[in-house]
Amino acid sequence: MKIRWAPIAAICRDAMRLGTAGMVCWVEDAKGKVVAGVDDSPERASRHPIRIGEEEVATVCVVGPQAEEWGEYLASVIGREISHQHTVADMADAQARLWRHTNALMRMAACMRLSLEPARVIDSVLGILARATNLGRGTALVRLPGSDTYSAFRPDGVEPVEPLLLAPLYAISDEVRLVTMEDAADGVMHACSEILGTYEPVAVARLGSERGQLGFVLAPVAAKGGRVTSEDLKMLSAAARMITTAVENGYTLAGERDATRLQVENELLAEQARTMEEMLHTVAHDLRSPMTALYGFLHLSLEELKDMRRRLEEEGFAAIGPYADDVAEPLRDSIRSVEKLNRMVQRLLEFSRAARATYSFEKVDLDRVVRGVVRSLGYQIKKNDIRVEIGKLPIVTADREQLEAVFGNLVDNAIKYMGDGPTRTIAIGCLEGPEPVFYVRDTGIGMTPEEVSKAFLPFQRFRRDAAPGDGIGLSHVRKIIERHGGRIWCESERGVGTTFYFTLGTTVGRRVVLPHRAVEQQSQANGGTSEQELGQSAR
Incomplete structure (x- = not known):
């Protein structure tokens, strides 16, 4: 002390x-x-x-x-x-x-989303536990949905575990237990050391639920020193319960198909999403008035400063005039900051309107939409010496303006984050199947797995030096796709490039996706039916 x-x-x-x-x-x-x-x-x-x-x-x-x-x-x-x-x-x-x-528990709870795979939840929870306690980075031994064996989730990957090795752990009846060399007689310490590769004391927590024993969490005492307290063991117990919930969610979602899974998530999240959208719209809208007033006051201050300098020069104090520039420059910086804030608020309003606006669905030729977007970005594409490849795209029923916004954001991002690599290509196309999957692929700087997991969150920017922006574009795109009944995800590798995939749903209400082939076949069968008639027949 x-x-x-x-x-x-x-x-x-x-x-x-x-x-x-x-x-x-x-x-x-x-x-x-x-x-x-x-x-x-x-x-x-x-x-x-x-x-x-x-x-x-x-x-x-x-x-x-x-x-x-x-x-x-x-x-x-x-x-x-x-x-x-x-x-x-x-x-x-x-x-x-x-x-x-408390902060650690809040961060653990933040990663508990039904849509996340159990492996990602386990990695996040164990990482937070190690930073918040005197326990080291732990290993989770879990039996995942569809598997009869246990897998060890370590910081460097996942590997199967021999079932016989876990047999001594089943003798642990406590929810949490600190295992030391005194436990060598019953084989618990030996089993822990074989799994973790250390004979240091280990805290063990059971992952038990109504489904039975789902696994264990093994957390060694941290090498950084310090004794393990009862609070640390309570944190391990809380982490084990969260991991158990994540695994149970995995079992639940594994037994559901796409429609049921989306329904469950919508029931859980719809009310919260509506509340957040209303709050976002209200906050963004209410910021406009004070921001406009501030903008006016700053400009008025600049005008008053110019007037004061003029009066000083007229009264023979011209030498004092240059000092006014020292005051004017911070005011100009403030004006630029307010203008940046205004752009961000405008994007927030657009983001909230994407969830609130009434969409006008019509038959849309995606090929025309994409080529129009590419033409509008032609200057940036030519300036950065980028080759754009456009594959065969179908006709869909959607909101034309919103789809233009989707492709505009994705292609614009691909241009901004192209980097300096020798291959500079943007490919846009469609993977045909029961549910057509559209993609925008680039050979740019790419993202890490951690960045990919946060790519669609508002205000997330990972390479601020690469391009200007406010980090709302991909959130806006996701909201539009979800309003069309689809989903969006991305795959990326640092230094290789990024591919954004999205669907629009095969049917949303009375909307029907019609690939080019279906349009041509039905047109021939009808003896050259017009687009309007084809749309009516599809409905």
Whole structure:
């Protein structure tokens, strides 16, 4: 414990000033160093140790008349001061641990989404646990849906585990248990060491549910030092319950098909999404008025500054005029910042309108839409020496303007993040199947797996030096795709490139996707039926 000696030195000074004449006192720390008072004849001093628990933290030394009585009194007073400091330090440490653990639990809960694979939830939860406690990066032993064996989820990957190796762990009846060398007799410590590769103490938590035993979490005591507290074990228990929930969600979703899974997610998230969209629209809209006022005040300030400089020059104080430039430049910076904020608010409004607007569905030739988007971005494409390849695209029933926004955002991103590689290509096309999958592929700088997982979140930008932007474009695209009843995802590799895939749903309400081939066949069968008639027959 770190002791503040200044208050103790003040106690010693007061005692020598107000106490018996000729009395001298001082305080030594645990190493015998004088830290307060006046050192005088230590060999004749009356010594009184001060202990906190079993630890001797200081010694009060007194020389002079009534040394014994003064020593006991000062030891009592100084002991209370040190105990008070110890209590305050313990409270501060406890508050810091509580904040750290609460923050960790909130971050664990944030990654608990039905749409996430159990493996990603396990990796996130164990990483957060290691940062928030005195436990090291753990390993989860889990039996996943569709598998009769256990897999070990380690930081460097996933690998199968021999079932016999886990047999001793089934003897653990506690929800959480700290395994040490004393557990070597029942084979638990040996099993943990074989899995983790260390004979250090290990905290083990069971993953149990109504489905039975789903696995275990093994977290070694961190090499960074520090003992494992009961709070650490409680955090491990909470992490195990979250992992259990994630695995159970995996079992639940594995038994559901696409329609049922989407229905479950919509029931869970629709109300929250509507609330967030309403709040987003309200906040973005309400920001416009104060931002406009601020913009006007800044411009007015600049005008007043120019006017003041003109009056100074007319009154013979021209030398002061240049100092006005020192004031004007921060004002111009502020105006630029407000303009940037205004653009962000405008994008937020567009993002919220994508979820609230009424879409006008019609038959749309995607080939024309894509070629129009490419023409509009022709200057940037030519400037960056990019080759664009457009494959065969179908006719769909959708909102034309929103699809233009989708392809415009995706192609614009591909241009911005093309990088300096030798191959500079953007490919746009469609993978035919029961549900057509559209794609926009580039050979740009790519993303890491962590960046891919956050790509569609608002305000997420990973290479701010590569291109300007506000990080809302992909969120806007996702919202449009979801409004069309589809889904969007991406695959990327750093230094290789990125591919965005999306669907529009084979049917959404009375909307029908018609690939080119179906249009041609039906047209021939009808003897050259018009587009309008074809759309009516499809409906």
